[in-house]
Amino acid sequence: MEKQDGRAAAELRTDDPWYDAPASGWGELDGTGTPTTPVAPATAASPAGAGAADGHAARPGAAEIYLEVQRSAAFQHVRRRYRRFVGPATLAFLLWYLAYVVAATTAPGLMARPVMGAVNVAMVAGLGQFLSTFLLTWAYARHARLHRDRDALDLRWSVFDRTRSEQHRTRAEEHRTRAEEHRTAAAGERRR
Numbered sequence: 001m002e003k004q005d006g007r008a009a010a011e012l013r014t015d016d017p018w019y020d021a022p023a024s025g026w027g028e029l030d031g032t033g034t035p036t037t038p039v040a041p042a043t044a045a046s047p048a049g050a051g052a053a054d055g056h057a058a059r060p061g062a063a064e065i066y067l068e069v070q071r072s073a074a075f076q077h078v079r080r081r082y083r084r085f086v087g088p089a090t091l092a093f094l095l096w097y098l099a100y101v102v103a104a105t106t107a108p109g110l111m112a113r114p115v116m117g118a119v120n121v122a123m124v125a126g127l128g129q130f131l132s133t134f135l136l137t138w139a140y141a142r143h144a145r146l147h148r149d150r151d152a153l154d155l156r157w158s159v160f161d162r163t164r165s166e167q168h169r170t171r172a173e174e175h176r177t178r179a180e181e182h183r184t185a186a187a188g189e190r191r192r
Helices: 062-071 073-106 108-112 121-147 149-191
Strands: 114-116
Touching: 062 073, 062 149, 073 108, 073 121, 073 149, 108 121, 114 121, 121 149
Parallel strands: none
Antiparallel strands: none
16 A cells, blocks of 8 residues: 555544445335435425524535535545546547557558467457556556545545534424424413
8 A cells, every 4th residue: 555645644534424324225115115215305495585584594405515515626626636537548548449449450461460479469459458458447546546535535524524414403403393393282282
């Protein structure tokens, strides 16, 4: 494993917030024949401004949090690093593949030229295609590990923390609302 530059190891969270919760629940049936919904429906589905009318500021839902993160400079930085590697690597691989195909169709004499015994140029180039695929996969994984994974994990944690705190706030509001309804109902019962 190669040494990482940047933040101290104590600051890095190596656990993945969604690793222990794979896509269970997504698309599975709940026993009635309908798919389960892994995300609770938003309670703030009221018209704009309704939250401000009852004294609560409108808070972002999960979709707004994801869109905000997508617009963030950190996310754009990760995407830019991804594109800087994937674009040239894809172009280089496609050119190498097309050169192999074009040489095989237009220069059969060159491709049939023996290199060593029964091994010819076409066989070496074909094996080179496999080798370049494995090398490109290794280079992509290394680039991701060294240049993007840490920042992407930090982004993932920020989204996870924000959506989780938003869910806790929403649940707390629901509990307060229910408690207030129970108090109001109890006060009404006492008046009768």
